[in-house]
Amino acid sequence: MSEKNTPEKTVSAREGRDRVVELVFNTAQQLDVTGWWPRNGSAGAQECTPESSHGREDATASYSYDRWAPRGTDHIGDAKRVAEYWESLGMSVRTVNPTTHPTVFAEGGPVLRAEFDTYASDESYSIGATAPCSPGDAFTLNEEDSAERDQGKVLPGDEGLVLQEEPPH
Numbered sequence: 448m449s450e451k452n453t454p455e456k457t458v459s460a461r462e463g464r465d466r467v468v469e470l471v472f473n474t475a476q477q478l479d480v481t482g483w484w485p486r487n488g489s490a491g492a493q494e495c496t497p498e499s500s501h502g503r504e505d506a507t508a509s510y511s512y513d514r515w516a517p518r519g520t521d522h523i524g525d526a527k528r529v530a531e532y533w534e535s536l537g538m539s540v541r542t543v544n545p546t547t548h549p550t551v552f553a554e555g556g557p558v559l560r561a562e563f564d565t566y567a568s569d570e571s572y573s574i575g576a577t578a579p580c581s582p583g584d585a586f587t588l589n590e591e592d593s594a595e596r597d598q599g600k601v602l603p604g605d606e607g608l609v610l611q612e613e614p615p616h
Contacts, residue, residue: 460588463578464510466557466601470536470576471514474563477532480572483607486515489596490604492588495580508520508585509559509601512604513575515567522565525572526551529563 458466466509468490475483496505499592519525525602528550530540548566559579567573605606 458579458581458584460492460510460577460581461509463558463581464492464512465575465603467510467512467561467578468559470556470561471512471574471604473486474529474532474561474574475514475516477528478519479521479571480516480519480525482587483514483516485513485604485607486571487513489592489602489608492583492585492592494585506582506584507580508583508588509578509580511575511577513572513573514607515569515573518565518567518570518572519610520545522611525549526563526565529574533561 462597466522490509490510492508493506495509507527523546526545527541529555530542530551533540533551533556536556538553538558538561540551540553544550544566551563551567553561558576561576564573596605612613
Protein backbone atom coordinates (compact mmCIF):
# COMPACT_ATOMS: atom_id res chain seq x y z
CA MET A 448 0.00 0.00 0.00
CA SER A 449 1.34 3.42 -0.84
CA GLU A 450 1.49 6.05 1.87
CA LYS A 451 -1.02 8.17 -0.06
CA ASN A 452 -3.70 5.49 0.24
CA THR A 453 -3.05 4.76 3.92
CA PRO A 454 -5.20 6.86 6.27
CA GLU A 455 -3.96 7.66 9.76
CA LYS A 456 -6.27 4.96 11.13
CA THR A 457 -7.10 2.18 8.73
CA VAL A 458 -10.83 1.70 8.32
CA SER A 459 -12.33 -1.62 7.35
CA ALA A 460 -13.44 -2.06 3.75
CA ARG A 461 -17.09 -2.07 4.86
CA GLU A 462 -16.59 1.14 6.89
CA GLY A 463 -15.10 2.62 3.72
CA ARG A 464 -18.16 1.48 1.75
CA ASP A 465 -20.49 3.07 4.27
CA ARG A 466 -18.55 6.33 4.19
CA VAL A 467 -18.58 6.67 0.38
CA VAL A 468 -22.31 5.91 0.22
CA GLU A 469 -23.02 8.40 3.01
CA LEU A 470 -20.91 11.10 1.33
CA VAL A 471 -22.65 10.63 -2.03
CA PHE A 472 -26.14 10.74 -0.45
CA ASN A 473 -25.32 13.74 1.77
CA THR A 474 -23.77 15.59 -1.17
CA ALA A 475 -26.89 15.04 -3.30
CA GLN A 476 -28.95 16.53 -0.46
CA GLN A 477 -27.00 19.79 -0.83
CA LEU A 478 -28.55 20.28 -4.27
CA ASP A 479 -32.06 21.19 -5.37
CA VAL A 480 -32.04 18.31 -7.86
CA THR A 481 -34.28 15.24 -7.79
CA GLY A 482 -34.21 11.88 -9.51
CA TRP A 483 -30.88 10.56 -8.14
CA TRP A 484 -30.23 6.90 -8.92
CA PRO A 485 -27.28 4.47 -8.79
CA ARG A 486 -26.48 4.34 -12.52
CA ASN A 487 -23.56 1.95 -12.06
CA GLY A 488 -25.24 -0.29 -9.49
CA SER A 489 -24.52 -0.86 -5.85
CA ALA A 490 -21.32 0.05 -4.02
CA GLY A 491 -18.67 -2.42 -5.15
CA ALA A 492 -15.18 -3.37 -4.04
CA GLN A 493 -12.18 -3.18 -6.37
CA GLU A 494 -8.68 -4.51 -5.84
CA CYS A 495 -5.97 -2.18 -4.62
CA THR A 496 -3.36 -4.87 -3.95
CA PRO A 497 -4.39 -8.13 -5.62
CA GLU A 498 -4.42 -11.21 -3.42
CA SER A 499 -2.34 -12.94 -6.08
CA SER A 500 0.65 -10.63 -5.52
CA HIS A 501 1.28 -11.38 -1.85
CA GLY A 502 -1.35 -13.87 -0.77
CA ARG A 503 -4.97 -13.36 0.23
CA GLU A 504 -4.11 -12.19 3.76
CA ASP A 505 -2.25 -9.16 2.29
CA ALA A 506 -4.92 -8.23 -0.25
CA THR A 507 -6.43 -4.75 -0.06
CA ALA A 508 -9.65 -3.43 -1.53
CA SER A 509 -11.53 -0.18 -1.88
CA TYR A 510 -15.24 0.46 -2.38
CA SER A 511 -16.57 3.09 -4.74
CA TYR A 512 -20.08 4.36 -5.36
CA ASP A 513 -21.84 6.91 -7.52
CA ARG A 514 -25.30 8.35 -8.14
CA TRP A 515 -26.62 10.25 -11.14
CA ALA A 516 -29.52 12.65 -11.67
CA PRO A 517 -30.91 14.74 -14.51
CA ARG A 518 -28.69 17.80 -14.92
CA GLY A 519 -29.70 20.79 -12.81
CA THR A 520 -30.05 24.32 -14.17
CA ASP A 521 -27.55 26.14 -11.89
CA HIS A 522 -24.29 24.33 -12.73
CA ILE A 523 -22.00 26.98 -11.26
CA GLY A 524 -24.05 27.44 -8.08
CA ASP A 525 -24.40 23.69 -7.61
CA ALA A 526 -20.64 23.17 -8.00
CA LYS A 527 -19.99 25.91 -5.43
CA ARG A 528 -22.43 24.31 -2.96
CA VAL A 529 -20.73 20.92 -3.35
CA ALA A 530 -17.26 22.44 -3.01
CA GLU A 531 -18.26 24.33 0.15
CA TYR A 532 -19.90 21.22 1.63
CA TRP A 533 -16.84 19.07 0.96
CA GLU A 534 -14.52 21.75 2.39
CA SER A 535 -16.67 21.75 5.54
CA LEU A 536 -15.85 18.02 5.88
CA GLY A 537 -12.12 18.77 5.82
CA MET A 538 -11.62 17.71 2.20
CA SER A 539 -9.09 19.34 -0.11
CA VAL A 540 -11.18 20.66 -3.04
CA ARG A 541 -10.47 21.94 -6.54
CA THR A 542 -12.87 22.90 -9.33
CA VAL A 543 -12.17 22.50 -13.05
CA ASN A 544 -14.05 24.59 -15.68
CA PRO A 545 -15.63 26.75 -12.93
CA THR A 546 -17.37 29.15 -15.33
CA THR A 547 -18.86 26.72 -17.86
CA HIS A 548 -19.37 23.08 -16.88
CA PRO A 549 -17.76 22.73 -13.44
CA THR A 550 -16.37 19.49 -12.13
CA VAL A 551 -15.44 19.43 -8.44
CA PHE A 552 -12.69 17.07 -7.24
CA ALA A 553 -11.91 16.44 -3.58
CA GLU A 554 -9.55 14.33 -1.52
CA GLY A 555 -9.42 13.43 2.15
CA GLY A 556 -12.02 13.87 4.83
CA PRO A 557 -14.25 10.81 5.18
CA VAL A 558 -13.14 9.24 1.84
CA LEU A 559 -10.03 8.91 -0.34
CA ARG A 560 -11.48 11.02 -3.17
CA ALA A 561 -14.75 12.29 -4.60
CA GLU A 562 -16.02 13.93 -7.79
CA PHE A 563 -19.08 15.97 -8.75
CA ASP A 564 -19.59 16.41 -12.49
CA THR A 565 -22.17 18.91 -13.76
CA TYR A 566 -21.66 17.77 -17.36
CA ALA A 567 -21.81 13.99 -17.16
CA SER A 568 -23.08 11.97 -20.11
CA ASP A 569 -26.79 11.88 -20.99
CA GLU A 570 -27.26 15.44 -19.71
CA SER A 571 -26.73 14.29 -16.14
CA TYR A 572 -25.06 15.26 -12.90
CA SER A 573 -22.93 12.61 -11.22
CA ILE A 574 -21.48 12.32 -7.73
CA GLY A 575 -18.96 9.58 -7.00
CA ALA A 576 -16.62 8.67 -4.19
CA THR A 577 -13.88 6.13 -3.54
CA ALA A 578 -12.81 4.82 -0.14
CA PRO A 579 -9.19 4.38 0.94
CA CYS A 580 -7.66 0.94 0.45
CA SER A 581 -8.36 -1.40 3.35
CA PRO A 582 -7.40 -4.98 4.19
CA GLY A 583 -9.59 -7.43 2.30
CA ASP A 584 -9.98 -9.28 -0.96
CA ALA A 585 -12.33 -7.49 -3.41
CA PHE A 586 -13.72 -10.73 -4.86
CA THR A 587 -14.51 -12.11 -1.40
CA LEU A 588 -16.07 -8.83 -0.23
CA ASN A 589 -18.33 -8.67 -3.31
CA GLU A 590 -19.29 -12.35 -2.93
CA GLU A 591 -20.20 -11.79 0.74
CA ASP A 592 -22.22 -8.68 -0.18
CA SER A 593 -24.10 -10.66 -2.86
CA ALA A 594 -24.85 -13.45 -0.37
CA GLU A 595 -26.31 -10.90 2.08
CA ARG A 596 -28.46 -9.41 -0.68
CA ASP A 597 -29.65 -12.91 -1.63
CA GLN A 598 -30.89 -13.24 1.98
CA GLY A 599 -32.92 -10.06 1.56
CA LYS A 600 -30.56 -7.63 3.29
CA VAL A 601 -30.38 -4.09 1.88
CA LEU A 602 -26.78 -2.88 2.04
CA PRO A 603 -25.66 0.76 2.02
CA GLY A 604 -25.87 1.96 -1.56
CA ASP A 605 -28.57 -0.49 -2.63
CA GLU A 606 -31.26 2.20 -2.38
CA GLY A 607 -32.82 2.88 -5.76
CA LEU A 608 -31.46 -0.20 -7.49
CA VAL A 609 -33.75 -1.78 -10.02
CA LEU A 610 -33.43 -5.47 -9.34
CA GLN A 611 -34.20 -7.73 -12.24
CA GLU A 612 -35.16 -11.34 -11.88
CA GLU A 613 -33.12 -13.89 -13.79
CA PRO A 614 -35.03 -14.97 -16.88
CA PRO A 615 -36.04 -18.66 -16.83
CA HIS A 616 -33.76 -20.90 -18.89
